[in-house]
Amino acid sequence: MTSVKNSGYRKNFSLIVLFLILISVLFILSLFLAYNFSKKFIENEFVSEKVKVLESSIKPYNDFFQNKLPEVSYYNGYLDSATTSRFVDTLLLQYPFVSQVNFYDAEVGSTPVTNGLNTGHFSFGPKYIYQFGSLVPADSVKIFSKSKPGKFSRGDDFMTLGFKLISYIETLDTTKAPNADELFSNFSIVRSNKITYLNIPRFEDLKVYKQMMRTKLKTSPVYQQDMLSFFLDPYKIKIINTKPKLYETIRIEPLTYDPLDTSSDYSTTEITLPGPFSDYKLYFSSANSFVDKAVFEYFLPIALIVLFFYAILVLIAFLIYRNLNINHRMFKLQYDFVNNLTHEFKTPVSVIKIAGNNIKSAASLTEREQQMYGRILDEEADKLNGLMNKLLAFTQIENKAIQLNQDEINIVDFIESTIESHQLKYPDFNFTYEVNGFTSFVTDPVLLGSLFDNLAENAYKYSPVSHKFLHVTAKLIKGKIVFRFTDRGIGIPAPEINNIFKKFYRIQNQYNQNGSVGLGLAFCKELVNFMKGEITVKSKVNQGTEFKIVLPYND
Known part of the structure; x- marks a missing residue:
């Protein structure tokens, strides 16, 4: 299915490239024709407009x-x-x-x-x-x-x-x-x-x-x-040059006047004076560079109009390409999401099925086996429930379908509770904290807990075995609560910093080989925004990452 989609994408992209080439050729051809038209028009004007000069002068x-x-x-x-x-x-x-x-x-x-x-x-x-x-x-x-x-x-x-x-x-x-x-x-x-x-x-x-x-x-x-x-x-007739951009010089000359300089560097024309002046003529002369300037001035507005329509067509092609690209990326994200979500569900479902089959096929179970299978079923059910809750919470927060609770929490008790739950789950997780400037504040404890859990899970998951470490600081700075989550993990490459908060986006590394839905940090971003706060990140590859969260302080 992916190959079919990629093939369609490449085909559409080729059509856009072909369209751009076609309109570019038409653009160049239009400019060429417009310039030739302008040149021909000015040449005709050079010959015909002398009548208006004559009429104005006489x-x-x-x-x-x-x-x-x-x-x-x-x-x-x-x-x-x-x-x-x-x-x-x-x-x-x-x-x-x-x-x-x-x-x-x-x-x-x-x-x-x-x-x-x-x-x-x-x-x-x-x-x-x-x-x-x-x-x-x-x-x-x-x-x-x-x-x-x-x-x-x-x-x-x-x-x-x-x-x-x-x-x-x-x-x-x-x-x-x-x-x-x-x-x-x-x-x-x-x-x-x-x-x-x-x-x-x-x-x-x-x-x-x-x-x-x-x-x-x-x-x-x-x-x-x-x-x-x-x-x-x-010779005392006042010559009125009605086309100063077309005629550089206009003189009255005898009808028999024939210029000595007949070089191709000048364009000339003439018209006989009427009545008693019929033995004389108006003699018009312009350097070719002067006429070329008139051609350019006439051509420029036409060229700008052609360029405007060309720019519109290029913009349309760009928008089509961008939409195709977005659709392609969305398809890839959705495809990866379905695969990863399937994997996330498949693992606990498989474990539950194996445990269930073992229980069903066993003639009798010892107390130790009952506890083991019970713990396995409970843990895997918690995984499924946690995944479903995360998806549901993300959707509700994204669509503003839930309300923000306002409960007063003791920050030290809250952090210690989080540490205890994660150290029970991961005994090798070194979790430390520091609090300065306040002891309690008003917030939604469930959402804040989800925020802490996601960042703690990431710190553990994306750290080498010997660097399973997370330090949390909570400080009151200028009327704001500032949390910093600092780990010693693998870090985030600089080009990926702007993408990590995107929904379904996953950084390709060895820690994501076993599947990741790509919702964790996007969920954190939505949580912080919903709580009217800000989240930023600083990271160095192989040295660690620091997430900074700023929330409003309500005492």
């Missing part, structure tokens, strides 16, 4: 293009140099990428102009041209005046947008109002590093412009138009 430009430019139309062509100067000052502070603004104070009329455009009875030309900017000298603000002869020198933007205006008016459908997007696209020009914008006239004015191109009006109306050219510097 957000001020989008605000300028969508909200600030249309403000020019609010003035309906009546901007002057002073108002424009203040407008530009605010603009330069709010949008640093605007480096200079040229202001064309223009008008539309039916009288032909020298510096401008003429088609039919429609004319479009500047009255004044101004330039504003932080680097523009104060004496160079006005660069053209209609009252002075000659052509203006910076008319490319004006002429280009003028042609666009004329083309738009010629194709204008006057039966329906144009939408905002149509007007905005036809009254602005986006070029490299420059946006030119003409304030949008009212729809009624556009109808008049169309009539002026076809026929001569009876009156000669004049309409004010304002045109502004915004010079943009892409």
Whole structure:
């Protein structure tokens, strides 16, 4: 039966080892896959997140293009140099990428102009041209005046947008109002590093412009138009790195920029700037070690989660192993207990049976034989009764099924009575005692007697023939009764000290060959605990053992 149990235990243990190997392989594989996933994810992020950087960086430009430019139309062509100067000052502070603004104070009329455009009875030309900017000298603000002869020198933007205006008016459908997007696209020009914008006239004015191109009006109306050219510097765009853990450096470079250093130590990507900045790009560069750090930071939480689940599985395997181990030890203890208990019962039962058979088979018995058989039967019955009482008492104490009696005892009389009973049983037992500090105390005499008997039996049993000795001291120390049981026996090995009070545990030595249930010291431990005391042990192999018991003192 034991071999079958051991075989099952070894099989279960092998399954646990196999389970640990399997989850360890899965753990390593999971970490490998998690790292590769993290690396792939960061590589994709490195390529895709540049769009968010671009969106954040050009957000001020989008605000300028969508909200600030249309403000020019609010003035309906009546901007002057002073108002424009203040407008530009605010603009330069709010949008640093605007480096200079040229202001064309223009008008539309039916009288032909020298510096401008003429088609039919429609004319479009500047009255004044101004330039504003932080680097523009104060004496160079006005660069053209209609009252002075000659052509203006910076008319490319004006002429280009003028042609666009004329083309738009010629194709204008006057039966329906144009939408905002149509007007905005036809009254602005986006070029490299420059946006030119003409304030949008009212729809009624556009109808008049169309009539002026076809026929001569009876009156000669004049309409004010304002045109502004915004010079943009892409290098003054503030780069907002929304992914500082991903991109080490971000620069604005020409679209044709090609780095000289193309080593594999760096990861790079790029994205073109929109609109007037389309000749430039955002250039992203990160050292591979920098990217690896981002990979590790992303991988670490995943690894910790995988490690957490791995630890749970290992813990489960450990708990299963521990339970198997405990069950195996419990089985062994129970098996040994049954064997030893059987042996303990078998010996007196065998003796009783032999004595009974001898009595039954004898024709007659002498008085001496009757006394001998009577003594044998009585002694063996006492052994059986003592063993049963010990098992019953142990169970009752362990389950708190009995009450602790409180009787006053004379300690000297109690110890001498114990000595007498054991010396009658073992004449070669040298039993001495010493009492200091008290003469009596209140306790349960039956339980204390069981405690003394068990420790005395152990002292006699586990001592060589020439060292059957036990010395008991009883002292009152700081309100506690301290008993010390000192023998000169074989001693207890240090590794076994922590096991001797365990139920059914037996130390393997020559003194246990004839059987021991393994309840004696466990019973003593339960007795002392039940009496609200403490028991400790000190021992040296081949020199002896001392048990120390501390009980409460009740006088």
